[in-house]
Amino acid sequence: MGSSILTNRSAMTALQTLRAIDSNLDKSKDRISTGLRINNAGDNVAYWSISSMMKHDSNTMSTVIDAINLGKEQVSIAATAVDLTKEALDNIQQSLVTVNGKGEVDVAKLQDSIKANMTNISNAVQSSSFAGKNMLANDGQTASIAAGYRREGTAVYVDMIEVGGAELNFGVMGENGIIDMSEGVLQNIFGLDAESNFAGALGTFNGAEETYNGLVNDLAKAKADLAKLVAIYGAEPEEEDPGHDEIETAQGKVEEAETALYGNPDDDDDLGGVGTFNEAKDAFKFEASNVTLAEFVQMENVGAMSAEAQNILLGRLQNKVRDAVDLTLTAGAKIGSAVNLMNTQLEFVKRLLDNVDAGIGSMIDADMNAESAKLSALQVQQQLGVQALSIANQGSQNILLLFRN
Secondary structure, three states, X not given: OOOOOOOOHHXXXXXXXXHHHXXXXXXXXXXXXXXXXXXXXOOOHHHHHHXXXXXXXXXXXXXXXXXXXXHHHHHHHHHHHHHHHHHHHHHHHHHHHHHOOOOOOOHHHXXXXXXXXXXXXXXXXXXXXXXXXXXXXXXXXXXXXXXXXXXXXXXXXXXXXXXXOHHHOOOEEOOOOOEEHHHOOOHHHHOOOOOOOHHXXXXXXXXXXXXXXXXXXXXXXXXXXXXXXXXXXXXXXXXXXXXXXXXXXXXXXXXXXXXXXXXXXXXXXOOHHHHHHHHHHHHHHHHHHOOOHHHHOOOOOHHHOOHHHHHHHHHHHHHHHHHHHHHHHHHHHHHHHHHHHHHHHHHHHHHHHHHHHHHHHHHHEOOHHHHXXXXXXXXXXXXXXXXXXXXXXXXXXXXXXXXXX
């Protein structure tokens, strides 16, 4: 092939080789600087498309993890409030058990103690709000918390956990931001019954108890008087014997006292003092069963009640607290289940996110060891290519030698 000053094929070949080396070198530098072997659709359309979709899934999963953590904090705060409520109820129950049946009761101190624990419960529930939500004052409604993310074909789904319900309805949030505890699961503690007939039932019971105690004393006195006469004259003195009439009179008084106390067995309507007292007692027990602790701490006449009336009332209040404890334990169990479920979902989504990120990396991440070795080789090739181009360009200078004298 002849030489030409217009076309230097060797230089053209060397230049093409150098351009290819420079292009590969630029790609290698891009991979090293970005850490990606698939950085845009031009690198590999299929891999770029799949990895972009997986990146979207990864970002969504990260958002779901944040949502689960947020919901977990909301539920954890509610769980703390429930624990404090249980502790306060235990304190109230302990106070009631301590004084019930122990004779004279310092009612004012008992009421102050109960009131303080009720305030602790109210404060705990009131303060259990987080990020604008209060799980314990949600009007019995459930709150939806993101728990997972999944893709099925072109459709995507965010799975939710429902937390709340009637078991966690500790109160109703008012317009002023104050929670009304009288309408929640603790209404036995905080409720107020405007139609209560407790005072009337107490008055009837007091009257019946006073009458009953009087009849008991009358019977005891009549029996004691009869016993004295029997000791003097014998149980059945003859009609002409001294004391006969006195004993008959005393026996008659005993029978009258027994009839007044126990009623006439031949008359179903005659209940006697015992029957009347039991009826009044049952009515008082019923009304006492409807008394809440909020009503009890406002009472002013508890200290004036008889010992039996106090025991009945305090016993019914213990039942109220026991029921409230059961409801609180139910709420705590439900919250605990929700926390465990969210912990499980959180761990699952984190592992799923790790797998997705690993899958993305395997598709588009550059092998930095290989890229480093390739970069070194391309840099050497670039240097050799420059030298080859320089040698090829010197070919034109050799033509000048042909025309020298």
